[in-house]
Amino acid sequence: MRIRTARPDDAPAAVALRALVHPYLVRGVESTRRMIAQPPPGEDWTAYVAEVDDTLVGWVSAYRNDRTSQAGVGEVSTLHVHPEHRGRGAGTALLTAALGHLRDVGARRVRTWALPESLPFARRHGFTPSRELRYSALDLRPAPPMPQPPPGVRLLPLTDVDPRRMHLANLAASDEPADVPGDSISYENWRYEVWDNLGLDRAASTAAEIGDEIVAFSLVERDGDRMWSDYTGTVPAYRGRGLARLVKTAALHRAAAGGVRVAYTSNDEANAPMLAVNVRLGYRPVGSSWSCLRELA
Structure with missing residues (x-):
């Protein structure tokens, strides 16, 4: 397994992985490709992927939240790992890369989102669950x-x-x-x-x-x-x-x-x-x- 920065040509595999883990989230290949190739201005947005034998098995993005008046807020967004590759360190490696990036850009507080079955993972990495979101x-x-x-x-x-x-x-x-x-x-x-x-x-x-x-x-x-x-x-x-x-x-x-x-x-x-x-x-x-x-x- 290796962790690397996402590239625009990762978009199809990233969208397919997202559809498997989060079937209710909707973001197409071209909008994902644009996000990677031309990130939002001023957010220090980046994404990392986990690969096994050249197959994308994990994804995470991280950025400074510019939508809020609160200072120093960073976001770790859509961290997910293919179900067949969980428990092997990919999630921890991706989260470590994302948090390192946020430290480098000056974030002091971080928000992420976790599925109910991922709450133990979030707690082990210092996150405290706060609010529940319903998908419909x-x-x-x-x-x-x-x-x-x-x-x-x-x-x-x-x-x-x-x-x-x-x-x-x-x-x-x-x-x-x-x-x-x-x-x-x-x-x-x-x-x-x-x-x-x-x-x-x-x-x-x-x-x-x-x-x-x-x-x-x-x-x-x-x-x-x-x-x-x-x-x-x-x-x-x-x-x-x-x-x-x-x-x-x-x-x-x-x-x-x-x-x-x-x-x-x-x-x-x-x-x-x-x-x-x-x-x-x-x-x-x-x-x-x-x-x-x-x-x-």
Whole structure:
């Protein structure tokens, strides 16, 4: 086994491994290739792979979190090892490489995500489980009907929305429960990570507009006939009006019309309003993971 920095041509094998370990996560080959070849600006993003006989059997990425106002936060994201190669040190080696990178770029606190069966591994490496995340799936056959917006509300595909207006709405709505608040991201980095994401389906992604303000939105990332609800949010002043359900239903309808057959999403277990929206839409739980924290010496 050897550990090395990921290369763009690792993308197909990395996506196949992710689909095996996390079948509900949606990120296609081309968006993964772009992430490796052209990482987000200013995040010091990197990824490592574990190889056995030239076969990719493990993956991890690490970066400084630039979406939060908290200083010194690093992320270890999507650490996973092929089930047939676990218990042989690949996970520990990948995590060691990721933490070393975060120390080098000045991170002082680290968040990662662990499947329930991986919590003992996380604890052995100094992480403390904190919050549970629920993964849910929705079969889009049949698709939900296109909702009718209330008077004064317009439903727009993102193809008809200026990205700077979406960035402002995204910032305003980013106060969901989390160990690390996603309350700060520059327009340049948001544009790279969200708007210019090769998986973003702007025709399906939907925004609600009142007057000249974007007040709610639901973002769709797509890979073939699978989609991920990347984020659904409502600007605080407009909550309690059913707008989150409105835009998410419209986005699901448009995605299904474009050939998507199954939708996935995730929610913090403390996010009762969005969990209620998803239950009403027919989502069913398919898995969970835990946000885990540790300090870096």
